[in-house]
Amino acid sequence: MKTKVLTLLRENKDTFLSGEKISNELDCSRTAVWKHIDSLRKEGYDIVAVQNKGYQLKKSGSQLSEHDLVSRIKENNLFHHVVYHSLVTSTQVIAHQLVNEGAREGTIVVADEQTAGKGRLGRTWDSQHETGIWMSLILKPLVDFRQAPQLTLVAAVALARALQNKSGQQIDIKWPNDLLVNGKKICGILTELQADPDRIKSVIIGIGVNVNHEHFPQEITDIATSLKKESGKNFDRAELITDILDEFSWLYEAYLTNGFSLIKPLWEAHSLSIGKKVIARRAKDSLVGIALGINENGVLLLQDETGHVHEIYSADIEI
């Protein structure tokens, strides 16, 4: 009910909405409406009340919550269900549990802090309290599991577009899963699969964005940055999450309908490595060469000094 009150206020934020209208729309008493308004105010929402006119939402609270995020998500968006926790080990772990319990595509898990945020290959992701966006998206695409890495690139494009639009900063993508500003990492993506032998059960895309950090732990202070460090401004995390979900939603639909060909040029527009000499560090060896770009499967093409073109499926890239 609180979500519905907030959604109505948000949809009508340029006008006043009478208590009577809200109670009619939601089929509840005016006292119930008032209680929800009062509770939202206690959470920091600035809701003005004018006699004979009604209520108007002037400003949202700054805390993440299920009702806040759901009230912001547009009706036709892929993401419809939000699971919020203030503290978790990892949103990926929660998302895996939810999939095992039958969670549908379009569920997202968001946390204010992670105690054991996961990077790739057993690495850790620093996820400080209320500074960043730590979230996992649950997807169930009907695609071959060999295509799953393409979804990391779809997410990278969605993130680059959303963060660049909001911050005005140039966001670069470093294949496969890093987003950089001025050469420092601002966002990482972790794509995990649950698969049967013949089909994908679910794809869980973990997204970590450094938003309002002023400092990082010493181990990563030289390689990490945040939107705040780059622009000097604080950003509203809920607003950013909504922008990311909007971008991801349409790109994902376009990808499922038309394939990777639409995503590829958008990815290339943000790519940092194309045409540059890079080192690709793989589990067992390293390759040096010119990054030619990605192919139709999202695989990185690297030309070594003999002219041979290698297909790189998984690696850390050093530019």
Ligand code: BT5
């Ligand atoms: C990644 O791994 O970049 C994937 C990160 C995904 C994090 C999200 S948060 C929500 C969801 N839930 C999770 O538990 N995880 C996902 P990788 O490419 O392996 O990069 C990890 C490396 O980045 C670390 O070894 C550090 O060097 C560096 N690093 C750690 N925390 C960082 C941060 N906050 N910002 C920038 N770099 C960081």
